[in-house]
Amino acid sequence: MKVVVLDYGSGNLRSAQRALERVGADVTVTPDLEAAAEADGLVVPGVGAYAACMAGIDALTGDAGRVIAERVAADRPVLGICVGMQILFEAGEEHGVVTKGLGLLPGAVTRLGARRVPHMGWNTVAPPADSVLFAGLPTDTRFYFVHSYAAHDPLPGATLCTHEAPFVAAVERGALSATQFHPEKSGDAGATLLGNWLATLG
Numbered sequence: 001m002k003v004v005v006l007d008y009g010s011g012n013l014r015s016a017q018r019a020l021e022r023v024g025a026d027v028t029v030t031p032d033l034e035a036a037a038e039a040d041g042l043v044v045p046g047v048g049a050y051a052a053c054m055a056g057i058d059a060l061t062g063d064a065g066r067v068i069a070e071r072v073a074a075d076r077p078v079l080g081i082c083v084g085m086q087i088l089f090e091a092g093e094e095h096g097v098v099t100k101g102l103g104l105l106p107g108a109v110t111r112l113g114a115r116r117v118p119h120m121g122w123n124t125v126a127p128p129a130d131s132v133l134f135a136g137l138p139t140d141t142r143f144y145f146v147h148s149y150a151a152h153d154p155l156p157g158a159t160l161c162t163h164e165a166p167f168v169a170a171v172e173r174g175a176l177s178a179t180q181f182h183p184e185k186s187g188d189a190g191a192t193l194l195g196n197w198l199a200t201l202g
Contacts, residue, residue, distance in 0.1 A: 001201040004039040007031045008056035008064060011047040012184065016081065019184035023195040033062040040201040042071055046083030050092030050109060050149065051099040053083045065102050072104055075175045077201050082147060085171070085178035089151055104176060107153040114164035118148040125169045125181070127159040132200060133172055133179070133193050134159065141189045143169075143181040150180055 003025040005016050017027045020043070028035060036042050046053045057064045068088075071078050080088050089101045092109040101109070112119055122142040127134040134141075150167035154160065161169035161180070170179045177197055183190035 001040040001198055002026045002028070003041040003043060003198070003201075004032075004036045005029045005043045005045060006036055006064065008053075008060050010045055010053050010056055010083065012045050012081070012182065015182075015184045016043055016045050019190060019194055020198070023191055023198055025194075025198055031060055033060060033064055033067045036064070037067050037071065041077045041079065041198065042068065044068060044078065044080045044084035044087070046081065046085070046087060048083060050083060050086055050094050050101075051097065053087050054092075054099050054101065057087065057102075068102060069104060072174065072176045077175050077177065077197070079197055080176075080178035081184070082180060082182055085180055086149065086151070088171075088176065088178055092149065094149060105151070105155065105171060105173070105178075107151050107155070109149050109151050111149055112147070112163060112165070112167065113152070116164070118146060119150075119163040120146045123161055123163065123181075125159050125161045127170065128157050130157075131159065131172060133170060133177055133196050135196050137189060137192055142186075143179075143183070143189060143193075144185040144187075145169075145181045147180060 159170035
C-alpha cells in the first residue's frame with residue numbers, strides 16, 4: 001500500500017516513515033498535495049505548537065486542509081498523529097490564543113488539567129471493544145505520549161487515556177483515524193497499531 005506522510009514543515013517525519021515501512025507500507029514523505037490525494041493512505045504528523053502546525057498546513061500550495069477533508073469525505077484513510085490529530089478538531093487554544101483547526105472532529109484542544117505538564121512517557125489507554133486500531137493488543141499495552149494539550153470532550157467511541165484527568169487518546173471515525181500518542185515511538189505496540197491501520201487501506 002502506498003502511504004504519503006505529509007511534509008508541511010512539522011517534525012517526526014522520518015521516524016513515522018521508518019515505522020510505517022517496518023509494517024510493510026510503501027512510504028513517500030512529500031508536501032505534494034496531488035500525491036497526498038492519490039495515496040492509499042495519508043498520514044498527517046505533527047509536533048510543537050498547534051498554531052504553527054496550522055500555519056504549515058495553510059502554507060502548502062493547493063489547500064492541504066481541503067485535500068484532507070476530501071479524502072475523509074470520500075472514505076479514503078487519513079491518520080493524524082499527535083498535533084496532527086489535534087488540528088483535526090475545530091480549534092486549539094494555547095497561551096490564551098485560539099487557532100481555527102480543520103473542523104473534521106467536533107470540539108477544541110486545550111491545556112491538560114494536570115499538575116504535571118507535559119504528559120511525557122508511557123501510559124495505557126482504554127479503547128472501545130470494537131476498535132480496529134487496537135485490535136490484538138492487550139488492555140495493559142502502553143504507548144508513548146509527549147504533549148501538554150489534548151481534546152477533553154469524550155467523543156462517542158473514542159479511546160481515552162488518563163493523566164490525572166481523562167483526555168482523548170485516539171479517534172476512529174470512518175476513514176479518519178488519529179492518535180494523541182506517537183505510534184512511531186511506541187515500539188512493538190505502535191507497530192501493531194500501524195499495521196492495523198495499514199490493513200484498512202485495501
